[in-house]
Amino acid sequence: MSSSQAPVITSAHPLIDIIAIGLVLAFLFGLIANRIKISPIVGYLIAGLIIGPYTPGFVADNHVARQLAEIGVILLMFGVGLHFSFKDLLAVKSIAVPGAIVQLTFSTLLGIGLSTLMGWPLASGIIFGLCLSTASTVVLLRALEERQLIESKRGQIAIGWLIVEDLVMVFTLVLLPAVIPILHQGSGNLWPLIFDLSLTLGKVALFIIVMLTLGPKIIPWLLAKSAGTGSRELFTLCVLAIAMGIAFGSVALFQVSFALGAFFAGMILNESDLSHRAAHDTLPLRDAFAVLFFVSVGMLFNPKIIITSPLGVLATISIIILGKSIAAYIIVRLMKHSKRTALLISVSLAQIGEFAFILATLGGSLGVLNDETQSLIVAGAIFSILLNPLVFTLAERYLQSTKTIEEQIIEKAIEEESQIPVTICNHAILIGYGRVGSLIGAALHNQHIPLVVIESSRNRVEELRSQGINAILGNAANHEILALARLDCARWLLLTTPNGYESGEIVSFARSQRPDLEIIARAHYDDEVDYLNERGATEVVMGEREIAYCMAKLIKN
Ligand code: AMP
Numbered sequence: 093m094s095s096s097q098a099p100v101i102t103s104a105h106p107l108i109d110i111i112a113i114g115l116v117l118a119f120l121f122g123l124i125a126n127r128i129k130i131s132p133i134v135g136y137l138i139a140g141l142i143i144g145p146y147t148p149g150f151v152a153d154n155h156v157a158r159q160l161a162e163i164g165v166i167l168l169m170f171g172v173g174l175h176f177s178f179k180d181l182l183a184v185k186s187i188a189v190p191g192a193i194v195q196l197t198f199s200t201l202l203g204i205g206l207s208t209l210m211g212w213p214l215a216s217g218i219i220f221g222l223c224l225s226t227a228s229t230v231v232l233l234r235a236l237e238e239r240q241l242i243e244s245k246r247g248q249i250a251i252g253w254l255i256v257e258d259l260v261m262v263f264t265l266v267l268l269p270a271v272i273p274i275l276h277q278g279s280g281n282l283w284p285l286i287f288d289l290s291l292t293l294g295k296v297a298l299f300i301i302v303m304l305t306l307g308p309k310i311i312p313w314l315l316a317k318s319a320g321t322g323s324r325e326l327f328t329l330c331v332l333a334i335a336m337g338i339a340f341g342s343v344a345l346f347q348v349s350f351a352l353g354a355f356f357a358g359m360i361l362n363e364s365d366l367s368h369r370a371a372h373d374t375l376p377l378r379d380a381f382a383v384l385f386f387v388s389v390g391m392l393f394n395p396k397i398i399i400t401s402p403l404g405v406l407a408t409i410s411i412i413i414l415g416k417s418i419a420a421y422i423i424v425r426l427m428k429h430s431k432r433t434a435l436l437i438s439v440s441l442a443q444i445g446e447f448a449f450i451l452a453t454l455g456g457s458l459g460v461l462n463d464e465t466q467s468l469i470v471a472g473a474i475f476s477i478l479l480n481p482l483v484f485t486l487a488e489r490y491l492q493s494t495k496t497i498e499e500q501i502i503e504k505a506i507e508e509e510s511q512i513p514v515t516i517c518n519h520a521i522l523i524g525y526g527r528v529g530s531l532i533g534a535a536l537h538n539q540h541i542p543l544v545v546i547e548s549s550r551n552r553v554e555e556l557r558s559q560g561i562n563a564i565l566g567n568a569a570n571h572e573i574l575a576l577a578r579l580d581c582a583r584w585l586l587l588t589t590p591n592g593y594e595s596g597e598i599v600s601f602a603r604s605q606r607p608d609l610e611i612i613a614r615a616h617y618d619d620e621v622d623y624l625n626e627r628g629a630t631e632v633v634m635g636e637r638e639i640a641y642c643m644a645k646l647i648k649n
Contacts, residue, residue: 103153106152106153106156107153107156109150109152109153110143110152110153110156110157110160110384110387111160111384113143113150113152114139114140114143114152114157114160114383114384114387115380115383115384115387117138117139117142117143117387118135118136118139118140118383118384118386118387120135120139121134121135121136121138121139122135122136122139122383123135130481131478131481133231133234133386133477133478133480133481134478136383136386136387136390137386137387137389137390137393137474137477137478138390139387139390140157140386140387140388140389140390140391140392140393141390141391141393141395142390143387143391144390144391144392144393145391146393146394146395146396152391154388154391154392157384157387157388157391158388158449160381160384160385160388161381161384161385161388161389161446162350162446163336163381163384164230164378164381164382164383164384164385165229165230165350165351165354165385165446166335166336166339166350166351166353166354167335167354167374167377167378167381167382168229168230168233168378168381168382169229169350169351169352169354169355169358170335170339170354170355170357170358170374170378171233171358171371171374171375171378172229172233172242172251172355172358173354173355173356173357173358173359173360173361173362174358174359174361174362174367174370174371175242175243175358175362175371175550176248176251176355176358176359176362177359177362177363177550177551178304178359180248180252180550181252181255181359183248184248184249184251184252184253185252186427187249187252187253187424187427187429188249188252188253188255188256189256190423190427191249191253191256191420191423191424191427191437192253192254192256192257192260193256193260194419194423195225195253195416195419195420195423195441196222196225196226196257196260198415198416198419199221199224199225199411199412199415199416199419200218200221200222200224200225201221202221202224202411202415203217203218203220203221203222203223203224203225203411204217204218204220204221205217206220206404206407206408206411207220207221207465209407210404212465213460214275215272215275215460216455216460216461216462216465218275219268219451219452219454219455219460219461220455220461220465220468220469222261222264222451223444223447223448223451223452223455223469223472224408224411224412224415224416224444224448224469224472225257225416225444226257226258226260226261226444226447226448226451227254227257227416227440227441227442227443227444227445228443228444228445228446228447228448228473228477229254229258229351229445229446230382230385230386230445230446231443231445231477231480232250232251232254232440232441232443233251234382235439235440235480235481235484236250236251236440239484240566240567240569240570240573241436243548243550243565243566244566245433246432246433246436246437247436249424249429249433249437250436250437250440250441253420253437253441254441255352255355257447258349258351258352258447259296259352261349261447261450261451262292262296262347262348262349262352263289263292263293264451265450265451265454266288266291266292266347267285267288267289267292268451268454268455268458269454269458270284270285270288271285272458272460292347295346295347295348296346296348298346299342299345299346299348299353299356300356303338303356303357303360304360307356307357307360308360308363311334311357311360311361311364312360312361312363312364312366314330314334315327315330315331315334315361315364315366315370316364316366317330318330319366319369324373327369327370327373328373328374331361331370331373331374332374332377334357334361335354335357335358335374336354337357338353338354338356338357339351339353339354339357340353341353342354342356368526368549385446386477389445389449389470389473389474389477390474392449392470392473393470393471393474394467394470396467397464397467397468397470397471398471400464401464401467401468404464404468405468405471405472405475408468408469408471408472409471409472409475409476409479411472412442412443412444412472412476413442413443413476413479413483414442416438416441416442417438417439417441417442417483418438420434420437420438420441421434421435421437421438424437424438431491432491435487435490435491436487438487439480439483439484439487440484442476442480442483443473443476443477443479443480444469444472444473444476445473445477448469448472448473449469449470449473452465452466452469452470453466514544514562514564514576514577514578515578516542516544516562516578517578517581517582518542518581518582518583519541519542519543519544519578519582519583519584520536520541520542520543520544520582520583520584520585520586521544521545521546521574521577521578521579521582521584521585521586522536522543522544522545522546522586522588523545523546523568523585523586523587523588523589523595523598524546524547524568524587524588524589524590525545525547525549525552525556525563525588526552526588526589526590528588528614528635529545529547529586529588532586532588533545533561541584542562543561543562544562544563544564544577544578544582545561545562545563545564546563546564546566546568546573546574546577547563547564547565548565548566548567548568550565553565564576564577568587568589568598569594569597569598571601574598574601574602579602579605579606579609580605580606582606582609583609583610584609584610584611584612585599585602585609585610585611585612586612586613587599587611587612587613587614587629588614589614590614590616592613592614592615592616592617592619592620592621592623592624593620593623595613595614595615595620595624596620596623596624596626596627597627599611599613599624599627599628599629600627600628602628603627603628609630610630610631611628611629611630611631612629612630612631612632612633613629613631613632613633614632614633614635615632615633615634615635616634616635616636617634618634620632620634621634
């Protein structure tokens with residue numbers, strides 16, 4: 093990969109260079125991509141290409157870029173854990189475990205097939221195939237987040253599947269240095285391999301046991317303590333320290349991957365009532381590092397490979413996008429899931445990313461992968477990431493064209509299991525069932541007003557259902573979720589979520605659908621009050637103002 097690299101000008105501050113130049117360029121190209129209605133990811137990758145070694149001008153430090161990308165993976169996986177409970181993980185194991193293993197095997201075999209055609213040795217074929225088989229966490233989560241699918245059943249299967257792939261990769265990375273000499277010699281001493289395998293298994297098991305026994309005792313307590321200090325800074329710091337500290341510890345002590353460590357940290361935090369705040373507070377940082385992840389991928393790409401090995405590139409992309417998808421689709425369908433679930437899982441896994449690079453680097457250092465193979469892997473990653481939003485859109489279009497909207501909503505509702513279709517009318521739709529929403533819910537109950545709650549927290553929805561209250565799981569900003577709550581025939585829409593600007597979007601959509609609906613919204617700032625009124629709210633209640641009135645009333649002279 094070094095033949096046409098631009099000379100590297102060493103800088104005294106490589107970290108600042110890459111963050112500053114990388115973010116500025118990613119912003120500019122992201123903006124352009126957004127203007128021409130393509131995914132901003134394309135813009136981030138181009139920014140990476142520009143600061144990479146294969147284009148003239150400034151060359152960012154590749155080593156620093158990779159570490160920044162890894163922080164992106166840690167923060168994102170932590171974020172996923174925050175929405176995922178251990179129960180959710182166990183609930184999808186029956187499909188995620190066999191699915192991931194069969195798909196990994198199938199795509200590795202395709203990789204070996206291609207490498208045989210190219211005349212590479214078996215060891216190269218195996219590593220090449222493995223590189224093509226593991227999807228990127230960042231790309232998958234971005235796609236699910238954009239479509240508000242993280243907490244859906246299909247999204248959870250895809251995430252569970254990815255976690256199994258992650259685990260397999262952890263083992264692969266550990267075992268590969270022992271397996272390669274055996275493959276080279278044809279035979280060899282199997283004992284070191286068995287020893288390494290048992291050691292890794294033991295370490296992963298120990299890590300999980302430590303996390304599940306000590307974690308729930310220490311982490312929520314730490315979080316509550318730091319929230320109790322009243323300092324927002326200390327709270328955010330505590331969340332970051334937990335995410336980064338556990339990710340680091342999981343690698344340093346147990347040799348588990350950073351991503352897996354961070355996922356477990358998030359999952360344990362998920363049990364705490366403060367998990368929403370933790371997710372909210374770390375969001376800007378997660379976004380910034382996810383962008384740097386894509387920039388660092390762009391940096392690895394050497395466009396020359398398209399000219400030197402066009403067929404190789406095409407075949408690699410086909411394996412990633414078509415081969416993997418077809419395998420995943422068949423497995424999910426065989427397990428009796430719907431077409432919608434099967435397609436979503438297939439397309440979300442039809443790309444490769446960070447693990448492929450780690451594995452390709454290891455293959456290079458073991459002397460098994462040459463420059464051309466590594467370039468093919470990077471090209472496969474770039475193109476599969478670029479094409480992923482398009483593949484998603486095509487799959488969605490296909491599903492839409494084959495069914496009516498009602499069929500789609502009902503199918504989705506049944507499939508999500510937890511979405512129980514609502515049949516009432518003249519009711520109140522209550523968005524959010526936290527501190528504000530729960531009190532309103534009780535008041536409505538006392539007045540015998542029928543109620544449907546929309547909540548984005550799975551735990552809260554389950555609790556409400558156990559009390560016999562109609563509850564829909566999801567983000568109210570999603571129009572289909574509002575349709576499930578029967579926006580078409582509701583009498584009131586009560587928005588109790590704390591972000592006035594997010595509520596504004598919901599108000600504006602609801603108003604466009606129902607000019608006669610009574611919409612009452614919560615706000616915390618004067619500008620939010622104006623924003624909500626402009627978008628069509630009937631009444632806006634500003635929390636701080638009401639607190640002041642109540643407190644003033646309590647002053648007895
Ligand atoms: P609180 O601020 O304590 O009244 O809690 C607000 C509640 O709203 C929390 O339970 C959140 O899970 C929920 N929530 C926040 N945003 C959304 C949304 N977009 N859709 C549905 N529920 C939400």
